[in-house]
Amino acid sequence: MAEPHRIKGVLAPVVTPVKADYSADMERLIRHCRWILAQHCGLAVFGTNSEANSFSVNERMAMLDALVGSGVDPTRMMPGTGCCALSDTIQLTGHAVKLGCAGVLMLPPFYYKDVSDEGLYRYFSEVTQRIGDARLRIYLYHIPLLSQVPMTLPLIERLFTTYPQTVVGMKDSSGDWSHTKAVLAAFGKSGFDVFVGTEALLLAAMRHGGAGCISATANINPAAIRTLYRDWRNTDADAQQDMLNLVRNAVAKYPMIPALKQVVAHYSGDAAWTRVRPPLTELTAEQVHGLLGDLARRAFTMPGLRPDAASEG
Amino acid sequence: MAEPHRIKGVLAPVVTPVKADYSADMERLIRHCRWILAQHCGLAVFGTNSEANSFSVNERMAMLDALVGSGVDPTRMMPGTGCCALSDTIQLTGHAVKLGCAGVLMLPPFYYKDVSDEGLYRYFSEVTQRIGDARLRIYLYHIPLLSQVPMTLPLIERLFTTYPQTVVGMKDSSGDWSHTKAVLAAFGKSGFDVFVGTEALLLAAMRHGGAGCISATANINPAAIRTLYRDWRNTDADAQQDMLNLVRNAVAKYPMIPALKQVVAHYSGDAAWTRVRPPLTELTAEQVHGLLGDLARRAFTMPGLRPDAASEG
Numbered sequence: 213m214a215e216p217h218r219i220k221g222v223l224a225p226v227v228t229p230v231k232a233d234y235s236a237d238m239e240r241l242i243r244h245c246r247w248i249l250a251q252h253c254g255l256a257v258f259g260t261n262s263e264a265n266s267f268s269v270n271e272r273m274a275m276l277d278a279l280v281g282s283g284v285d286p287t288r289m290m291p292g293t294g295c296c297a298l299s300d301t302i303q304l305t306g307h308a309v310k311l312g313c314a315g316v317l318m319l320p321p322f323y324y325k326d327v328s329d330e331g332l333y334r335y336f337s338e339v340t341q342r343i344g345d346a347r348l349r350i351y352l353y354h355i356p357l358l359s360q361v362p363m364t365l366p367l368i369e370r371l372f373t374t375y376p377q378t379v380v381g382m383k384d385s386s387g388d389w390s391h392t393k394a395v396l397a398a399f400g401k402s403g404f405d406v407f408v409g410t411e412a413l414l415l416a417a418m419r420h421g422g423a424g425c426i427s428a429t430a431n432i433n434p435a436a437i438r439t440l441y442r443d444w445r446n447t448d449a450d451a452q453q454d455m456l457n458l459v460r461n462a463v464a465k466y467p468m469i470p471a472l473k474q475v476v477a478h479y480s481g482d483a484a485w486t487r488v489r490p491p492l493t494e495l496t497a498e499q500v501h502g503l504l505g506d507l508a509r510r511a512f513t514m515p516g517l518r519p520d521a522a523s524e525g
Numbered sequence: 526m527a528e529p530h531r532i533k534g535v536l537a538p539v540v541t542p543v544k545a546d547y548s549a550d551m552e553r554l555i556r557h558c559r560w561i562l563a564q565h566c567g568l569a570v571f572g573t574n575s576e577a578n579s580f581s582v583n584e585r586m587a588m589l590d591a592l593v594g595s596g597v598d599p600t601r602m603m604p605g606t607g608c609c610a611l612s613d614t615i616q617l618t619g620h621a622v623k624l625g626c627a628g629v630l631m632l633p634p635f636y637y638k639d640v641s642d643e644g645l646y647r648y649f650s651e652v653t654q655r656i657g658d659a660r661l662r663i664y665l666y667h668i669p670l671l672s673q674v675p676m677t678l679p680l681i682e683r684l685f686t687t688y689p690q691t692v693v694g695m696k697d698s699s700g701d702w703s704h705t706k707a708v709l710a711a712f713g714k715s716g717f718d719v720f721v722g723t724e725a726l727l728l729a730a731m732r733h734g735g736a737g738c739i740s741a742t743a744n745i746n747p748a749a750i751r752t753l754y755r756d757w758r759n760t761d762a763d764a765q766q767d768m769l770n771l772v773r774n775a776v777a778k779y780p781m782i783p784a785l786k787q788v789v790a791h792y793s794g795d796a797a798w799t800r801v802r803p804p805l806t807e808l809t810a811e812q813v814h815g816l817l818g819d820l821a822r823r824a825f826t827m828p829g830l831r832p833d834a835a836s837e838g
Contacts, residue, residue: 234611234651265609265636268616269581296578296609298547298803303581321804323578323635325671331804338547338803358638360673361804490611490651491634491644491674 219314224430225259251434258292286312294319315349355385385409418444462506479514532627537743538572564747571605599625607632628662668698698722731757775819792827
């Protein structure tokens, strides 16, 4: 069974603010992380929605150092550490473990397609053995639409069976509930923690023994998502889920990362938040108008988000 | 029109030998590069078939240093330098330019899918401006099957028009001759150098104004491919192309990277060459038997490949 102190609940793949020269804007990142933590959500920094793969391993290590150095609690963090190169993944993962992070969210190597389960097993196995630290907790990151490299059930089973203290869970961003349900049915009762990749599936996941969700929208709507996580057994849970979906659907009509940054920019009054690192691009003026209008009609707010915009980075 | 000294002809995406601990085996890499150069082919180190994305930027820079340090001529090299992260691409590209490489082969950032031409333009534009070195020569790497991020004709045109001295060519690994032909027709006469990604299209490319090919099989069959490049106007060119295809087809039935390494291992008598870095896996015994049998029946040889195997790395 899972240790009682394992990280669970709602985590945000924290969007990464950038300065005009596209370097990471640490001041805004730390402030946003603190706001998310204050809503009782955890920090899956360096997720897909963090533009993680648009930053080098050195940049990501420096961000982790700055976050922990600023007092952000590493036991509330599950940084993404899966890169294409075995050596990169080992370096970044080792750094996260050394800093005391609760776990790491690990993409499979995603350049080569049609790789075998045997090859992926060797990859994760090599990472685990090279780190060689009992504190390492790996959450496998299944996001076939972007990685194009799926984590199959036989592969999950082999890794969980071989490294039951280390490969302790996954994030399922397939959006395919039948897949999530199959993973939960197969491994959920053995202490394998399954996070869904969207709060749209949070209630369903909790009813089937899930560990929570790691969702883009937790960057802007963390309190309400966290409330459903806490109250999923309550009679109003389905109504809460419907409310979450309204916000989710308003944002998900647009490219997710620039849309999230636009929402943070608008509700914090800090236009610097809208920047993305190439190859991504900002929303068009028309998209911004549509997105903010939809949210306003839903009376969406981000309470506690610092209203006094910091100076331009 | 293109400068006369631009790199052209046949280049090998050099397979990267690894030691038992999966680190790059520099001794074998240098030896293999020298053998390819001796067949009058160039070195597209860090290509797809080099397992480039399985190595960190630091590992790739160290390999470049070691190659140039050992006397390998950088003007015969077009290293792959395109990474997911803008910062990684800038660092690795800058290093290649500093070492005097003839050019760099640049993948688009390949984690995010469905990115816009505008976003890709900003990415390549930013790299070009950050490097800020008149010696920089970028060859765009179009390999949609693996990158899942195509380089469209409008994007190529915009980059070539904006940076005519820098974005000077491409490698087309689409395998789609109609696409290659369209690029050649649009930009070939203006000095844009198009390399095809397989020698199976070499003769066709040369007849339409192509610059050569960068092909996996140039790791094992460089002399014959180079001969067709030199002799493409000769009356026996079609017969030469047919002979090249026989070798190509024998290898291409199997996963390309482990197959190439198996062939090098066999014809050099050096079993250490068979190793691949995870997530790739070696060929099965049955595959090895089939591959080597097919090559033997074609009386395939690798003349000059050092027959005395070095000690196990």
